Amino acid sequence: MAKKVVIVGAGPSGVLLAHYLLQRDEDYQVEIYERRNDPRSIPLSKSRTFPIVINQRGITALSNIEGLVEILKSASIESTGSLNHEKNGKTQLLPRNQPIYILDRTQLVIILLETLTAKYNSDRLNIYFENQCNVVDFEAKTVIFSKVVSADHTRNITVNYDLLIGADGARSQVREQFLSTDEFEVEQKYVPSAYKSIFLPANSATSLKPGYIHTWRRGDGITAILVHRIDGSLSGTVNFPRENNLMANFSTTKEISQFFSDRFPEIAQILPESEAEAFLNRPISSIITIRCNRYHHGDSVLLIGDAAHATSPSLGQGCNASFEDVDFFDKLLDEYSDDIAKAIAQFSLRRKPDAHALVELSNNAFPLSGRLLFLEFFIRLRSANILHQLFPKYFSPSLFQLLSESTVPYSEILNIYKNWIAKVKQANEKFLYQFGQLKSQ
Ligand SMILES: Cc1cc2nc3c(=O)[nH]c(=O)nc-3n(C[C@H](O)[C@H](O)[C@H](O)COP(=O)(O)OP(=O)(O)OC[C@H]3O[C@@H](n4cnc5c(N)ncnc54)[C@H](O)[C@@H]3O)c2cc1C
Numbered sequence: 051m052a053k054k055v056v057i058v059g060a061g062p063s064g065v066l067l068a069h070y071l072l073q074r075d076e077d078y079q080v081e082i083y084e085r086r087n088d089p090r091s092i093p094l095s096k097s098r099t100f101p102i103v104i105n106q107r108g109i110t111a112l113s114n115i116e117g118l119v120e121i122l123k124s125a126s127i128e129s130t131g132s133l134n135h136e137k138n139g140k141t142q143l144l145p146r147n148q149p150i151y152i153l154d155r156t157q158l159v160i161i162l163l164e165t166l167t168a169k170y171n172s173d174r175l176n177i178y179f180e181n182q183c184n185v186v187d188f189e190a191k192t193v194i195f196s197k198v199v200s201a202d203h204t205r206n207i208t209v210n211y212d213l214l215i216g217a218d219g220a221r222s223q224v225r226e227q228f229l230s231t232d233e234f235e236v237e238q239k240y241v242p243s244a245y246k247s248i249f250l251p252a253n254s255a256t257s258l259k260p261g262y263i264h265t266w267r268r269g270d271g272i273t274a275i276l277v278h279r280i281d282g283s284l285s286g287t288v289n290f291p292r293e294n295n296l297m298a299n300f301s302t303t304k305e306i307s308q309f310f311s312d313r314f315p316e317i318a319q320i321l322p323e324s325e326a327e328a329f330l331n332r333p334i335s336s337i338i339t340i341r342c343n344r345y346h347h348g349d350s351v352l353l354i355g356d357a358a359h360a361t362s363p364s365l366g367q368g369c370n371a372s373f374e375d376v377d378f379f380d381k382l383l384d385e386y387s388d389d390i391a392k393a394i395a396q397f398s399l400r401r402k403p404d405a406h407a408l409v410e411l412s413n414n415a416f417p418l419s420g421r422l423l424f425l426e427f428f429i430r431l432r433s434a435n436i437l438h439q440l441f442p443k444y445f446s447p448s449l450f451q452l453l454s455e456s457t458v459p460y461s462e463i464l465n466i467y468k469n470w471i472a473k474v475k476q477a478n479e480k481f482l483y484q485f486g487q488l489k490s491q
Contacts, residue, residue, distance in 0.1 A: 051077065052077055052078075052079050053077050053078050053079065053212045053213060053388075053390070054079050054081070054210070054211055054212045054213075055068075055071055055078055055079065055080050055081070055211065055212065055213045055214075055215060056081050056083065056193060056209055056211035056213070056214050056215070057080060057081070057082045057083070057215040057217055058083055058183045058193070058214070058215065058216055058217060058218045058222075058223070058224050059082075059083075059084060059216070059217040059218035059219060059222075059355075059357070060082050060083075060084035060086075060159065060163065060177060060179070061159060061217060061218075061219055061355065061356070061372075062102075062155070062158055062159060062162065062355070062369050062372055062373065063217045063354050063355030063356070063357075063369075063372035063373065063375060063376060064082060064084075064215065064217030064218075064354075064355070065082065065159060065162035065163055065166060066111065066112070066115075066162055066372075066373055066376045067215060067217060067354065067376045067379070068080045068082055068166055068175065069115045069118070069162070069165070069166055069169075070114065070115070070376050070377075070379075070380045072166075072169070072170050072174055072175060073114075073115065074380065074383065074388075075388065076174075077388075078174070079174050079175075080170075080174065080175050080176075081175075081176045081177075081178070081209065082175075082176070082177045082178070083178050083181040083182075083183060083193075083195050083209070084177070084178070084179050084180075084181065085180065085181065085182035085183070085218075086179065086180070087179055087180060088163075088177075088179040089156050089159050089160050089163070090160055090163060090164065098156075098247075099154040099155050099156040099157075099247075099285075100154070100155055100247050100285065100286075100287060101152050101153070101154060101155075101275075101277045101279075101285050101286060102152070102153060102154070102155050102158055102366070102369050103129070103150050103151070103152050103263070103277075103366040103370075103454075104122065104126070104150065104151045104152070104153070104158075104369070104370065105150045105366070105367075105370050105453070105454035105455065106148060106454060106455050106456060106457060107367075107370040107371065107373065107374050107454075107457050108369060108370040108373045108374075109151070110374075110377065110457055111370075111373035111374055111376055111377040112373060114377065114380070115165070117165065118161070118162075118165055121161055121165060122151060122153070122158070122161055123151055125153055125157055125161060125280060126151035126152055126153040126280065127151070127152045127153070127260065127261065127277060127278050127279065127280055128149045128150075128151060128152075128261065129146070129149060129150050129151075129152055129261055129262060129263055129277070130145065130146050130149050130261060130262070131143055131144055131145040131146050131262055131263075132144040132146075132262060132263040132264075132265055133258075133259070133262040133263070133264050133265070134265045134266070134267065135264060135265070135266045135314070135316055137268065139315075142428065143262075144428070144431060144450075146454070146455070147435075147451065147455060148454070148455045150366075150454060152263070152277045152278075153279075153280070154279065154285065155369075158369075163177070178195070178197075180197050180198065181195040181196070181197050181207075182195060182196050182197070182223075183195055183218060183223045183224065184196050184206075184223065185227075186214065186223075186224055186227040186351075188227065188231065188347055188348060188350075188351060190210075191210055191211055191212070191214070191350060192208050192209065192210050192211070193208070193209050193211065193214065194206055194207070194208050194209075195207050195209060211350065212350060212390070213350050213351075213352070213390050213394075214350060214351045214352070215351075215352055215353075215354060216351070216352070216353040216354070216357045216358075217353075217354050217355050217357060218357050219355070219356045219357055219360070220337070220338050220340060220356045220357070220360035221338070222353065222356075222357035224351070224353060224357060225340075225342070225353055225357050225358075228342075228347055228351075228353075231347055233343075234342070234343065234344065234347075235342065235343040236340060236341070236342045236343075237340070237341040237342075238338050238339070238340055239338060239339050240292060240336055240337070240338055240339075241292075241336070241337040241338065241339060241362040241413070242271075242291060242292055242418070242478075242482050243271060243273075243289045243290060243291055243292060243337075243418075244289070244290060244291075244292040244295065244297075244334050244335060244336045244337070245287040245288060245289045245290070245334070245335055245337070246287065246288050246297065246329060246332050246333075246334055246335070247285065247286070247287055247332060247335075248274075248276070248285065248286055248287065248288055248317070248325070248329055249283065249284070249285045249325060249328070250276070250283060250284040250285070250317070250320055250321065250322075250325060251283050251320075251322065251325075252281065252282030252283045252284075253320040255319070255320065256284075256316075256319065256320045257316055257319070258276065258278075258284065258316060258320075260278040260282075261278070262277075263275065263276075263277050264276040264277065264286075264316070266313065266314050266316075266317075267424065268313055269419050269421055269424065270419060271290060271291040271418050271419060271481070272288075272289070272290045272291075272296070272313060273288075273289045273290075274286065274287070274288045274289070274313075274314050274317060275287055275289070276317065284320075287363075288314075288329075291482075292336055295334075296309065297334060298334070300330060301330075302330070303323060303326040303327045303330055305330075306326040306327075306329055306330050307321065307323075307326050310326075337360075337362060337363065338360055339360055339361050339362060339409050339412070339413065340356070340357075340358070340359055340360040340361075340409075341359065341405070341406055341409055342358060342359070342402075342405075343402070344398040344402070345358045345394075345397055345398045345401065345402070345405075346394035346395055346397060346398045348391075349390065349391035349394070350390065350391070350394075351394070352379070352394045352397060354372065354375040354376065354379065355368075355371075355372035355375055356368060356372060358375065358401075358405060359371065359405035359406075359408060359409060361408050361409050361412040361413075362409075362412040362413055363412075364412055364413075364415065364416050365411060365412045365415055365416075365453055366454075367408060367411075367412060367453060367460075368412075371404075371405070371408050371460070374457070375397075375401065378397065378400075378401055379393065379394075379397055382396050382397055382400075403459075403460075403461040404459045404460040404461050405460075406461075407459075407460035407461040407463065407464040408460040410464055410471065411449075411453070411460060411463065411464055411467075411471065413475070413478075414471045414472075414474045414475040414478060415449060415453075415467075415470075415471065415474065416474070417474050417477055417478065418477075418478045418481050418482070419477070419478075419481040423473075423474070423477055430448070430449075430470065431448050431449070431450060434446065434447065434448035434449070434451075435447070435448050435451065438451070446466050449463065449466075449467045449470065452466070
């Protein structure tokens with residue numbers, strides 16, 4: 051019998067799940083509803099985007115859909131390490147054993163959508179853009195979506211479902227409806243740092259080598275991350291403490307240029323006046339983390355991806371973990387012979403330890419400040435790599451190898467590195483108290 055799956059959100063997790071369900075069984079019929087425009091119809095330069103690093107976890111999940119990994123790789127920059135730019139102009143290399151793949155979030159979604167619509171027609175797949183989920187009725191198994199049709203007119207449609215997937219990101223509307231159900235708990239916290247995106251045109255004069263993630267950490271909570279795009283341009287983010295941040299006080303492009311010259315001279319060298327102005331006017335984005343005590347409701351609703359466990363982007367795991375969710379759910383459907391009620395209940399039970407561990411790791415793997423702690427961080431990383439290579443039986447791979455080059459569950463990684471995480475957490479909390487951020491949360 052046909053199973054109608056309504057997916058709210060055409061982000062990475064929602065669209066990959068559609069691939070999996072349509073591939074698994076002809077009985078699945080999928081409708082995706084997305085509140086934004088179709089990204090395929092907007093020039094990339096105009097879309098709100100940022101670079102996403104796809105690691106082994108993401109690749110493993112994507113590889114279950116034929117051809118997807120190859121397409122993704124051809125649209126990505128392959129990176130074999132990070133280069134940390136120090137104040138004195140020197141760089142510190144953090145090599146990787148396995149490459150990671152970097153592309154813009156919008157590009158990633160376009161690839162997932164194009165490959166999906168190339169395979170399935172409207173008999174089994176329908177995608178509706180500019181349709182915002184407003185209300186879910188869990189009893190009636192219906193969702194109301196609204197679409198703006200003219201300046202003063204919005205059209206509502208009511209859609210029924212057999213399975214409803216909330217893949218609608220950190221500020222999920224589907225999750226919002228869980229709050230009216232019994233014993234649902236959700237913890238929402240702001241990440242201490244906020245960010246602004248930055249985009250730089252291709253510039254042959256740059257000293258920034260392609261193929262690396264370029265980072266700048268100044269020990270005062272202000273950092274920058276920059277990566278090349280496939281066309282030679284660069285994109286990234288400048289991150290700074292959410293409160294008491296310098297950024298809110300800037301009002302001229304001269305101040306912006308000075309800010310980059312003082313802190314990130316390698317960026318200042320290739321920052322055109324036009325981008326300094328765009329950067330000044332770009333909004334400051336804040337990030338929330340989400341921890342829930344369950345991801346399913348009844349026999350027919352499931353949260354996945356950021357809707358279930360939004361995390362700080364500091365480790366570049368959110369999207370990879372969202373792809374893992376899809377694979378994880380697919381395996382549960384195998385195990386329970388497509389009995390949806392059982393599979394979603396098991397998803398809550400079995401995925402929760404890893405989702406909670408991911409939030410903890412992302413908040414506390416990197417020290418926010420302190421030169422000595424940074425030094426210890428680099429030494430630990432290097433020595434773990436060497437020791438694991440020499441004595442794999444006795445020494446674990448480094449924290450970052452486990453996160454990016456394996457599919458070892460996050461809860462196991464947290465257990466292996468609990469001492470380091472506890473140490474950084476303590477230091478980060480101390481640092482944040484100086485800014486008054488923890489008190490005000
Ligand atoms: C600056 C930054 C850098 C990052 N870097 C990395 C990285 O390097 N590696 C990594 O793995 N992760 C990274 N992440 C995290 C990653 O972006 C997310 O984990 C990932 O996008 C989650 O995918 P998702 O599909 O679950 O949610 P989202 O990407 O948030 O997609 C949700 C979709 O739902 C739609 N939606 C929302 N509400 C509604 C509604 N009411 N009705 C209909 N549609 C709705 C949204 O428009 C959106 O398209 C980064 C995040 C940020 C902010």
